[in-house]
Amino acid sequence: MISEPTYLAAKVVADQVAAYLEKQAGLHQSETVGYLPDIPIIEALIDTAFWASLRREEGYEPKISLAFAPPDMTGSNLVFLHQQRFTPYNLVKLSPAVVQPGIHLGVWKEDDRLYIWGTTHELPVHCLVLEVVEAGLLVVKHKHHDAMRKFINIAVLKGNQIKVIDNNHWGLTDCPGMLSTLLGFAHRSVANQSENLLVHLALAMRSHGRGALLLVVPKDSTAWLHSIVQPINYLVEPQEVLPVDGGLLQNTDGQDTLRKMVSAVGGYSAIDGATVITQDHRLLAFGAKVARSPHSTPVAQLMITEPIAGSSVQLLDATGIGGTRHLAAAQFVNDQHDSLAMVASQDGTFTVFSWSAKHQMVHGHRIDTLLM
Numbered sequence: 001m002i003s004e005p006t007y008l009a010a011k012v013v014a015d016q017v018a019a020y021l022e023k024q025a026g027l028h029q030s031e032t033v034g035y036l037p038d039i040p041i042i043e044a045l046i047d048t049a050f051w052a053s054l055r056r057e058e059g060y061e062p063k064i065s066l067a068f069a070p071p072d073m074t075g076s077n078l079v080f081l082h083q084q085r086f087t088p089y090n091l092v093k094l095s096p097a098v099v100q101p102g103i104h105l106g107v108w109k110e111d112d113r114l115y116i117w118g119t120t121h122e123l124p125v126h127c128l129v130l131e132v133v134e135a136g137l138l139v140v141k142h143k144h145h146d147a148m149r150k151f152i153n154i155a156v157l158k159g160n161q162i163k164v165i166d167n168n169h170w171g172l173t174d175c176p177g178m179l180s181t182l183l184g185f186a187h188r189s190v191a192n193q194s195e196n197l198l199v200h201l202a203l204a205m206r207s208h209g210r211g212a213l214l215l216v217v218p219k220d221s222t223a224w225l226h227s228i229v230q231p232i233n234y235l236v237e238p239q240e241v242l243p244v245d246g247g248l249l250q251n252t253d254g255q256d257t258l259r260k261m262v263s264a265v266g267g268y269s270a271i272d273g274a275t276v277i278t279q280d281h282r283l284l285a286f287g288a289k290v291a292r293s294p295h296s297t298p299v300a301q302l303m304i305t306e307p308i309a310g311s312s313v314q315l316l317d318a319t320g321i322g323g324t325r326h327l328a329a330a331q332f333v334n335d336q337h338d339s340l341a342m343v344a345s346q347d348g349t350f351t352v353f354s355w356s357a358k359h360q361m362v363h364g365h366r367i368d369t370l371l372m
Contacts (some may be wrong), residue, residue, distance in 0.1 A: 003044070009050070011154050085115060165309070271287045302330055
């Protein structure tokens, strides 16, 4: 029997997750309603995963990704001969099998109980995925209809802190395209594949945990050099290209090549200073030092927003937005209105700085809840 959850956040957020999934299935005219979980199932999934996150397996914190889908609607799966009860104990015992990215424990319902049926690499569109990131930290997400895109986050739960993603974020009309991609609005096109590449670069920047600053500048422009200390130690010659086109992403070899390129640029970003790429994905430099352009004034105030339900706009002095990377990024965008600056902090936060033509100031978009 599916019992009442003892983790309060599961009850608080379950109805919002259920409503979101039904809306997405309807928007994309998907025939997936038959396996979308109802509120009691979502509560049970979150509740069990939360208590599993607090356990240890041979001294290690479990990292678990579970997907609610039947085995006959998934691909590249491994089905257990004997079903396993869906309990915190079994989740923790099986967690080492799904610690690598791209593999999930399959969970399904039979009569009035949930069970673990095996593991899978391929999920149906809009499938609910629940990830245990660390002790007490869960991310509720769903499968995007584009296989190359990151899963779309619905909610982030950390203890009694609940962050529900607001996909009607007020700043969506005046924000970087990568935010639309992370919220699941972008459709397949060369332009949107470009934005998706920035999402993967953001994930690579966060992965090494050292902190990073990436600057995205217009192609065939040298104006950005006015905001960089000269000389630049690590200029790239010849320029390395990160190609994004329909042909590259149509086959596995092309996707693997792109992942390797993204990983390489993510590695360069770990070096102290800024990594610079163009809007058409050419790597120009890394380890560059940002300085205020002689043609501009110091950035004084900027906006900070986060696409979370109930959040509000913050107007902050530049000195109150974070460390030196954040201040450098804000100053760079204040100087170079047609550029983008992406900052990964060592504590896991991630901010994208862009120029708001509507408000005539730098706009910092906190998106770490979307990247988990």
